[in-house]
Amino acid sequence: MLVKSLNVLILIVLLPFFVKAQTCGITNIALGKPVTVSAEQQYHVGADAVDGNVSSGWFAPGDNNYIYVDLGQSYNICKIKIIWQTDGRGKDYKAQVSTDATNWTDIFSRTNNNASTDSFTVNGTGRYVRILIATRVNNWASIEMSELEIYNSLAGNTRPSVSMTLPANNASFFSGANIKLTALANDPNGSISKVEFYQGLEKLGEVLQAPYTFTWANVQAGTYSLRAKAYDNQNADSLSLPVTIIVNPSTRWSLLGNQGTNPDSVFLGTTDNKRLVFKTNNAERMTILSDGFVGIGTSTKPNAETKFAVNGAVYAKKLKITQTGWADYVFNDDYRLPALSEVEKYIKSHKHLPGVPTTAEVEKNGTDVGEIQALLLKKIEELTLYIIEQNKKIEEQQRKISELENKEVNRN
Known part of the structure; x- marks a missing residue:
């Protein structure tokens, strides 16, 4: 007997955990359902109260009006929500349910309503839900209901x-x-x-x-x-x-673009001492040697220090070369400017200026752009010094001529 009583007690204690509680759904089951009203205006009919649009609504003149919704089947109603127009809201009204739209049972009553949105919990079963409106606020011209929403109870929901x-x-x-x-x-x-x-x-x-x-x-x-x-x-x-x-990080390389690659392991090139060749129309156009030398139109490295060679014309908008040993030392006080007679003698003997490479040397070795620019500047600066020196001689000669002319004038 004690065991049986204990089992009953355990069942009573655990029963709530096995029986799913009723919960109120979140789906408005009145949406789009047929409605019947006591009266309506031409452009504010009963169906406007269940169309899901608060901008429309059902309007009915005076007091003692009703609207009811045919839900299509019987539901256990758990909540009703009414959204009124601000001035045309109901003041005293009640909610009713019915199984045949003839016999009605009250499930809620509201008096002296002052809210534009009235949401209330109910408990009733029926296919039809009616809002019976006795009076309106401030004797407004008509009852104006924007939306009527109805929600039904569900068995305790199990999570997905x-x-x-x-x-x-x-x-x-x-x-x-x-x-x-x-x-x-x-x-x-x-x-x-x-x-x-x-x-x-x-x-x-x-x-x-x-x-x-x-x-x-x-x-x-x-x-x-x-x-x-x-x-x-x-x-x-x-x-x-x-x-x-x-x-x-990707270990694959794509010609169409890459992201997130590791450049230490994903790269375009070779891992041996062979050169890398680029071709178009099946003809070699550019070569990168294993030591990093880049040749365009050539794969021959002219000397050990060359990193880049082009066999053809190069067009550029700007070229900048860093250079040491610039030629401004020509203007130092201790610089020995060769006499023009020495320069003349050198030119007659060698057929080029002192320090300037010969035609044969240029054809064989080319010219270093930085060096040749410094050399040309040196010659320009030397020429400037020659001009300054020559100008001094001219000025001195002009002075002496002026003195002689003055003496001749005074003699006469």
């Missing part, structure tokens, strides 16, 4: 189940990959309304219907934790277990 099926836990990818995310979601007492995909707290995207697959595009290197979150038709949600993926 959801799991990630792709990618697999600890799967690895390369940077820039488009990763396919797939989830499996079910709801035991309803339907799945959507599945969202997350990376940490960041929402990547959502899918509204099965198959629940989303592509995460151009994923960069890193370690990521992925989850799926499923919602049912009552807005209950569940979160999947996390799936960890690793996205490695």
Whole structure:
């Protein structure tokens, strides 16, 4: 007897955990349903109260009006929400339910309403729900109801189940990959309304219907934790277990562009001592030798220190060369300026200026742009000194001529 009593006690204690509680749904079951009204205005008919648009509404003149909705089947009604026009709201009214639209049972009563939106909890069962309005606020010309919403009770809702099926836990990818995310979601007492995909707290995207697959595009290197979150038709949600993926720096190289690559291991070039050749029309156009020398139109390195050679014309808008040993030393006080007679003698003997390379040397070795510019500047500065010196001699000669002319004038 004691054991039996104990079992009954345990059942009473645990019963609430096994029986699903009734919850009020979130879907307006009056939306778009047929309505019957006591009266209506031409442009504000009864159907406007259940169209989901608060800008429209049902208007009826005076007091003692009603509107009822045919829900199409019997429901356990748990909540009613009325949205009134500000001035045309009802003052005293009640809510009723019926199974035949003839015999009505009161389930709620409101007096002295002063709210534009009135939402109240009820408990009644019926196919028809009626709002019976006795009086209106401030004797306004008409009752003006923007929306009538009705909600029904549901059995205790069980959360949906959801799991990630792709990618697999600890799967690895390369940077820039488009990763396919797939989830499996079910709801035991309803339907799945959507599945969202997350990376940490960041929402990547959502899918509204099965198959629940989303592509995460151009994923960069890193370690990521992925989850799926499923919602049912009552807005209950569940979160999947996390799936960890690793996205490695790419070891692949693409002519169309690359991101997230490691330049120490992913590069364009050779790993042996062979040269790298670029061709167009099956003809070699550019060569990079194993020591880094770059040749365009040539693969022959002219000397050990050359890094770049072009066999052809080069056009550029600007060329800058760093240079040491610039020619300003010509203007130093201790610089020995060769006499013009020495220069003349050198030119007659060698057929070029002192220090300037010969035609044969240029044809064989070319010219160093920096060096030749410094050399030309040196000659210009030397020429300037010659001109200054010559000008001094001319001025001195002019002075002496002037003195002689003055003496001749005075003699006469």
